[in-house]
Amino acid sequence: MNTCRRNFMKCVGLSPIVLNMPGVLGAFDKELKFPRKFTKSICEMCSSRCFIDVRVDKENKLFIQGNIYSKATQGKICARGGSGVSQLLDPKRLVKPLLRIGERGEGKFKEISWEEAYKFIALKLNEIKSKYGAKSVAFASKSGPESIFINQFAYAYGSPNIFDHGNTCPSAYSVALKSVFGTSSLERDYANAKFILSFGHNIYEGMVISYIRAINKALEKGCKLVSLDPRFSMLSSKANEWIPIKPASDVAFMLAFIHILIYEELYDKKFIQKYTIGFEKLKESIKDYTPELMTKECDIDAKKIKELARECASFSPHCIVDYGHRSTFTPEEIEFRRAIAIANTLLGNIETKGGIYFLKNAKIYNKFAKENVAPIFENVLPKIIKPKDLRIDGVDIKDGEFSKIGEKRGIYTKVFNTILTQDPYPISGLFISRSNPVITANNAKEVIAALKKLELFVCIDIYLSDSAMYADVILPESSYLERDEQFLANAGKYPSYSVRQKVLDPIGDTKASNQIFKELATYMNLNKFFPYKDIEDFRMKQAFKYPEFIYELKNKGVLEYGIELLARDKESIEKFIEKYPNSKQFLDEDGEFKDLLACQTLSGKIELFDEVLEKACARGALTYNKIKLKEENEFYFIQGKVAVHTNGHTVNVPWLNALMDNNAVWINQKIANDLNLKKGDSIKITNEVGSVIAQVLPTIGIREDTIFAYFSFGHINKKGISASYLLKNDISPVCGNNVHTIGVSIEKV
Numbered sequence: 001m002n003t004c005r006r007n008f009m010k011c012v013g014l015s016p017i018v019l020n021m022p023g024v025l026g027a028f029d030k031e032l033k034f035p036r037k038f039t040k041s042i043c044e045m046c047s048s049r050c051f052i053d054v055r056v057d058k059e060n061k062l063f064i065q066g067n068i069y070s071k072a073t074q075g076k077i078c079a080r081g082g083s084g085v086s087q088l089l090d091p092k093r094l095v096k097p098l099l100r101i102g103e104r105g106e107g108k109f110k111e112i113s114w115e116e117a118y119k120f121i122a123l124k125l126n127e128i129k130s131k132y133g134a135k136s137v138a139f140a141s142k143s144g145p146e147s148i149f150i151n152q153f154a155y156a157y158g159s160p161n162i163f164d165h166g167n168t169c170p171s172a173y174s175v176a177l178k179s180v181f182g183t184s185s186l187e188r189d190y191a192n193a194k195f196i197l198s199f200g201h202n203i204y205e206g207m208v209i210s211y212i213r214a215i216n217k218a219l220e221k222g223c224k225l226v227s228l229d230p231r232f233s234m235l236s237s238k239a240n241e242w243i244p245i246k247p248a249s250d251v252a253f254m255l256a257f258i259h260i261l262i263y264e265e266l267y268d269k270k271f272i273q274k275y276t277i278g279f280e281k282l283k284e285s286i287k288d289y290t291p292e293l294m295t296k297e298c299d300i301d302a303k304k305i306k307e308l309a310r311e312c313a314s315f316s317p318h319c320i321v322d323y324g325h326r327s328t329f330t331p332e333e334i335e336f337r338r339a340i341a342i343a344n345t346l347l348g349n350i351e352t353k354g355g356i357y358f359l360k361n362a363k364i365y366n367k368f369a370k371e372n373v374a375p376i377f378e379n380v381l382p383k384i385i386k387p388k389d390l391r392i393d394g395v396d397i398k399d400g401e402f403s404k405i406g407e408k409r410g411i412y413t414k415v416f417n418t419i420l421t422q423d424p425y426p427i428s429g430l431f432i433s434r435s436n437p438v439i440t441a442n443n444a445k446e447v448i449a450a451l452k453k454l455e456l457f458v459c460i461d462i463y464l465s466d467s468a469m470y471a472d473v474i475l476p477e478s479s480y481l482e483r484d485e486q487f488l489a490n491a492g493k494y495p496s497y498s499v500r501q502k503v504l505d506p507i508g509d510t511k512a513s514n515q516i517f518k519e520l521a522t523y524m525n526l527n528k529f530f531p532y533k534d535i536e537d538f539r540m541k542q543a544f545k546y547p548e549f550i551y552e553l554k555n556k557g558v559l560e561y562g563i564e565l566l567a568r569d570k571e572s573i574e575k576f577i578e579k580y581p582n583s584k585q586f587l588d589e590d591g592e593f594k595d596l597l598a599c600q601t602l603s604g605k606i607e608l609f610d611e612v613l614e615k616a617c618a619r620g621a622l623t624y625n626k627i628k629l630k631e632e633n634e635f636y637f638i639q640g641k642v643a644v645h646t647n648g649h650t651v652n653v654p655w656l657n658a659l660m661d662n663n664a665v666w667i668n669q670k671i672a673n674d675l676n677l678k679k680g681d682s683i684k685i686t687n688e689v690g691s692v693i694a695q696v697l698p699t700i701g702i703r704e705d706t707i708f709a710y711f712s713f714g715h716i717n718k719k720g721i722s723a724s725y726l727l728k729n730d731i732s733p734v735c736g737n738n739v740h741t742i743g744v745s746i747e748k749v
């Protein structure tokens with residue numbers, strides 16, 4: 001990659017229109033100079049945040065590779081990770097703060113200075129606060145290391161309404177895990193599993209490199225992988241068996257699966273007796289959900305369900321019923337994901353090799369080792385108590401239906417609904433960072449209508465995203481290759497640490513969140529909530545007790561401490577005691593670290609019946625409620641990730657756009673024949689929410705009642721379709737998730 005801007009522009013054949021747009025890199029006149037070295041850092045081309053090593057050579061060429069010091073990713077990255085260079089140098093990337101001068105959505109902005117931007121925002125925030133109260137401004141950011149700064153700013157300003165992207169992504173499984181285990185800090189030991197049952201956990205496309213490495217390892221060792229997915233995903237292609245399950249029917253399958261585990265007595269009786277509560281209630285609630293009854297619901301043979309339950313149990317405790325990540329997200333998502341958590345518990349695979357384990361941070365690890373094995377950081381940001389006003393989404397109602405969601409997560413898409421309805425009170429300001437709700441929240445039309453209604457809309461992004469188009473002020477964040485961030489402490493089988501370090505100084509006039517919010521705070525007399533000079537000072541305050549650690553972490557980018565700790569695996573325990581002899585005192589009569597399984601649930605045990613949810617919304621027991629997402633003559637419309645793009649983020653990135661710039665809609669070959677549709681023909685997809693025009697890809701790799709599109713496309717002025725124009729912004733019980741599957745009809749155009 002040539003790093004002289006002018007030559008670079010020539011290479012990519014930049015159009016004069018782009019060069020004329022204010023605020024973008026294409027209009028920025030500066031020779032680019034990169035330092036010559038290797039820098040260990042963290043990728044942010046998606047939220048998997050793999051460890052990278054960025055090389056700058058003698059000719060100023062930049063190359064991104066994986067960091068070999070990470071055991072989890074083993075020096076591997078994906079195509080998007082390698083394309084970070086293309087994003088960094090994308091002429092369309094924002095490099096100056098922008099102020100809107102046209103109508104909302106018209107895309108007319110002018111460049112302003114940071115000072116002007118801060119003054120504008122501070123004035124408006126103060127105005128809104130005095131008119132409606134601070135609670136009337138909502139703050140949202142995709143979760144990640146930088147989100148602590150926007151959250152700190154929101155609480156300092158006085159608004160309780162802070163959100164991450166949770167209800168469009170991890171809320172469902174994390175709430176389910178919290179219900180059963182009292183925490184969502186668990187992980188799957190894929191690498192050592194002998195049997196994995198996967199419900200649309202599409203890791204080879206919705207990539208998490210560490211998972212890919214681990215599952216590859218398991219498969220090499222002969223692990224059996226069964227993929228339940230309505231379409232033939234990449235994971236299905238690697239599986240021993242692909243079962244094209246009916247969309248949204250996974251819960252029915254799981255209830256029958258549990259029925260077999262319990263009524264054929266395939267569960268781990270000792271584990272249930274020792275570590276859990278609520279078994280009798282579970283047994284009672286599950287008794288009618290026989291495979292024979294549920295087969296009609298999920299379109300999977302009763303015989304097959306029984307076979308899978310028996311086979312899975314035969315490998316226990318080295319088996320995983322994967323609680324996954326996305327997939328359909330149904331209105332009954334809580335029951336589905338909780339059923340998975342409960343199935344694993346019945347199989348007794350908690351804290352075992354090839355099972356599921358609690359994440360151990362330094363505090364817990366050191367406690368069990370009875371030694372100071374791993375560093376513990378100081379808090380730098382002073383803790384601010386949540387502002388006293390009630391939130392708009394009810395997650396702060398103690399023991400309420402949504403109380404397991406978490407106050408830093410909330411139910412994000414409720415914001416757009418609230419802006420329009422003013423229920424329970426008006427939201428008149430919105431401040432977002434790394435979030436593109438026009439593409440990634442359900443019902444784009446409603447989101448746009450809401451954004452247009454705001455008195456203040458501030459957006460921090462690296463691009464003029466479909467959402468930033470509606471902002472009053474856009475603040476350009478430095479891209480991740482230009483950013484230094486705080487040290488991160490991670491939990492796992494053992495504690496580890498990582499750090500994002502800038503590879504080069506910001507090319508344009510951009511800043512990192514840790515700087516943006518600190519500076520904005522000074523314009524609002526809130527500086528005391530950001531007591532650090534700069535990010536280096538922040539890091540020193542975090543880890544001043546460990547100077548050697550700081551040096552080593554900066555050198556290697558990732559550090560791991562201690563050895564594997566699995567509380568119920570004999571071999572792991574033996575090794576742990578050998579290394580940390582004082583830990584022996586924590587062993588119980590069965591030779592297990594029982595206390596590691598003490599849960600933050602009401603009972604302190606793993607809960608197979610949730611008393612809190614029972615009181616809040618009569619959902620204590622696992623139950624089956626019929627799900628209807630489409631009419632008889634309609635198709636299910638499902639989506640999934642594509643290997644070469646990330647959500648609403650990478651559509652501009654030149655290298656990735658060159659790899660794929662459109663998403664054809666998968667349709668079953670037989671249905672295509674019936675409708676006389678050939679590859680590349682156009683169809684109109686319609687439902688009560690809206691309609692879109694798409695091209696088709698007939699394939700035998702999908703159910704006859706389902707169509708599928710890769711997510712990430714259909715941006716304004718771009719090719720392909722975005723499901724968000726067809727989905728309803730409905731909020732599911734308990735986990736508050738958006739539902740990502742909907743009924744549609746199709747016609748040839």
Ligand SMILES: Nc1nc2c(c(=O)[nH]1)N[C@H]1C(S)=C(S)[C@@H](COP(=O)(O)OP(=O)(O)OC[C@H]3O[C@@H](n4cnc5c(=O)[nH]c(N)nc54)[C@H](O)[C@@H]3O)O[C@H]1N2
Nearest residue numbers: 200201202206207247248325326327328640641643646647
């Ligand atoms: N390349 C790439 N990698 C990514 C991302 C990206 O955008 N691009 N995003 C990252 C993020 S934010 C996330 S959350 C993860 C997501 O990772 P995953 O959740 O693993 O990936 P998705 O592709 O969203 O998963 C959807 C899968 O579920 C299937 N499916 C749809 N409906 C149903 C159903 O009702 N039942 C079952 N059993 N399956 C169904 C789809 O066909 C698809 O294969 O990926 C991360 N990694």
Ligand SMILES: Nc1nc2c(c(=O)[nH]1)N[C@H]1C(S)=C(S)[C@@H](COP(=O)(O)OP(=O)(O)OC[C@H]3O[C@@H](n4cnc5c(=O)[nH]c(N)nc54)[C@H](O)[C@@H]3O)O[C@H]1N2
Nearest residue numbers: 165168169434435436440460461465477647648649711723
């Ligand atoms: N229908 C449907 N909806 C979905 C999904 C689906 O599969 N189908 N997937 C869901 C999932 S799993 C997720 S996680 C969400 C994701 O949705 P969002 O939370 O909106 O996240 P992204 O689309 O990944 O990126 C958001 C924005 O971050 C910007 N960005 C990139 N890097 C930076 C940076 O360094 N700093 C700043 N400030 N901004 C940056 C990008 O330009 C982009 O505009 O979408 C969800 N919505």
Ligand code: SF4
Nearest residue numbers: 043045046049050081
């Ligand atoms: S999966 Fe790819 S894009 Fe995502 S963090 Fe890892 S290398 Fe980067």
Ligand SMILES: [Mo]
Nearest residue numbers: 047168169170
């Ligand atoms: Mo996600």
